[in-house]
Amino acid sequence: MKLSVIGTGYLGATHAAAMAELGHEVLGIDVDETKVARLSAGQVPFYEPGLPELLSKHVESGALRFGTSIAEAGEFADLHFVCVGTPQKPGELAADMTYVDAAFTALLEHVRPGAVLVGKSTVPVGTAARLAQQCAAAGGALVWNPEFLREGFAVEDTLRPDRIVIGAEDDDARAVLERAYESILATGTPLVVTDFPTAELVKVAANSFLATKISFINAMAEICEVTGGDVTKLAEAIGHDDRIGKKFLRAGLGFGGGCLPKDIRAFMARAGELGVDQAVAFLKNVDEINQRRRARMVDLAREMCGDSLAGRRVGILGAAFKPDSDDIRDSPALDVAFAIQRSGAAVRVYDPQAMGNAKDSYPTLAYAPSILDACDDADVVLHLTEWAEFRSLQPDDLASVVRAKNMLDGRNVLDPQHWRAEGWHFRALGRP
Structure with a gap:
């Protein structure tokens, strides 16, 4: 054809x-x-x-x-x-x-x-x-x-x-x-x-469901942080229930990109125009939970630097909203990096693919050509986009370049016990 x-x-x-x-x-x-x-x-x-x-x-x-x-x-x-x-x-x-x-x-x-x-x-x-x-x-x-x-x-x-x-x-x-x-x-x-209405609703309904599932486990992460629970084990346990499933139950920095955030917001707006806004009122909470994870990441970085980020050096691993993409639209990683910079820290960002787009949209941030350059003399390192080269990082890879052995895992994919055994102060969202 x-x-x-x-x-x-x-x-x-x-x-x-x-x-x-x-x-x-x-x-x-x-x-x-x-x-x-x-x-x-x-x-x-x-x-x-x-x-x-x-x-x-x-x-x-x-x-x-x-x-x-x-x-x-x-x-x-x-x-x-x-x-x-x-x-x-x-x-x-x-x-x-x-x-x-x-x-x-x-x-x-x-x-x-x-x-x-x-x-x-x-x-x-x-x-x-x-x-x-x-x-x-x-x-x-x-x-x-x-x-x-x-x-x-x-x-x-x-x-x-x-x-x-x-x-x-x-x-x-x-x-x-x-x-x-x-x-x-x-x-x-x-x-x-x-019919037309159902076909139009399928995409926004699917994205709303996925966003809700992500924000649900991140809400559980908030509770785990004050109770001493481990959200990764919680997700593993409930994920074995085939009515729930394991997909989209990874707690962390939350979702971004060009689809989920804007789709659920547009869905809320359209529901309001149709007079059924109460039917999707929960999506406001979904969006708020997602945004809170970003703020919590900044708070944890501040805690790891002695309750002040002013004058600290921060290495940021990740700029794209997800791995295998150079898309930085509504990127949690860059949102966190920019917030930390506003708190007075010197921030350096590295990403395998998204550096060009990041520089265009966040020109005031500093960018590094490699992982080691981003982490050089850092007081704390933040893992924010789960690229394979970040997931495979070993404590010894960074030990010789950082100023302080502080690792903050925003994606819950690094092994806390391994990093701590090598003398690192390791924190992650929703984990003790």
């Missing part, structure tokens, strides 16, 4: 390359000429394991190309995926629909009669019904197909998803999208066909 992908950010670039891998001929469209030039050269403008190889393979084969003309997309294809962002509005909880509305408006001026437009962006419930009317007026049809990508696993999640959800009012349009996913569905991937 010939198809277009409108918007070539994280979601769009991944989706375009994956659709080419499935055998389709794909045209990616973006207004950012610099981004289009890089993608056209087979270069991914962000870090995502496996995507550079997939992208360059299909750019070289000719199955995948990129451009800036949305009119060309209308001429090229009859199946169009809209993959633009819905960031949080400045100063508000609600999602900013500017990019989605602009993409659909521009595309609908150029689509051929009978074209199928696929919404993949995470939008407030009710958006699809509005856009479907616009599509019908232009002679096209809309289906809604939410994405469920995990950063660091985006290629796998696109080519081998755990489910495909399609919201549709037009059976013919739905069948066109199913044909695009035919090779995936042939492997037995579950297909859920539903």
Whole structure:
């Protein structure tokens, strides 16, 4: 099939390359000429394991190309995926629909009669019904197909998803999208066909549930800290209950990134507009618990430095919101680093992939080219993003460069007994 992908950010670039891998001929469209030039050269403008190889393979084969003309997309294809962002509005909880509305408006001026437009962006419930009317007026049809990508696993999640959800009012349009996913569905991937509102709610409901699970175990960590309990053992014990499960029960610094925080806030805002804000009032507590973990990390660092961070040197390991990503949106690590700097400490940050993005957004922080440089002469070291090279750190690796043997593990992946046996003062969130 010939198809277009409108918007070539994280979601769009991944989706375009994956659709080419499935055998389709794909045209990616973006207004950012610099981004289009890089993608056209087979270069991914962000870090995502496996995507550079997939992208360059299909750019070289000719199955995948990129451009800036949305009119060309209308001429090229009859199946169009809209993959633009819905960031949080400045100063508000609600999602900013500017990019989605602009993409659909521009595309609908150029689509051929009978074209199928696929919404993949995470939008407030009710958006699809509005856009479907616009599509019908232009002679096209809309289906809604939410994405469920995990950063660091985006290629796998696109080519081998755990489910495909399609919201549709037009059976013919739905069948066109199913044909695009035919090779995936042939492997037995579950297909859920539903209406527009349900399809829109699936993504925000899933993210709200995951955020709630993370904040639940972090709430238990708060209790463990005052009772002497160990939240890692608590999570292990309750995780053996198959009604609960072990996933997303790791206590620590909490969640960040471009999805969970803004999605649950937008969900609260939309629920308020619909008059059912009490139904998701608990999400306010979920968000608050998540933010408190960051503040607690700063407090622990202060305690380990003699109740004052002024004049102290702090090594920060991590800038990305999660490993295997260079995404720093709502990064707990950088939030903590900046708060510690505001408390008067000299902070040095190291991250394997996110340094460039971090420097652009947090230019006042100091950055180091390696773990040892970040920790040089440090009064305390904070482990904030669980990259493999941080998880494998040994006490002896840092002993010769730090000023004081103080390690604060914000991700609960280092072995406290091992570090303490080597003479380190070791603290972690939710552990005695």
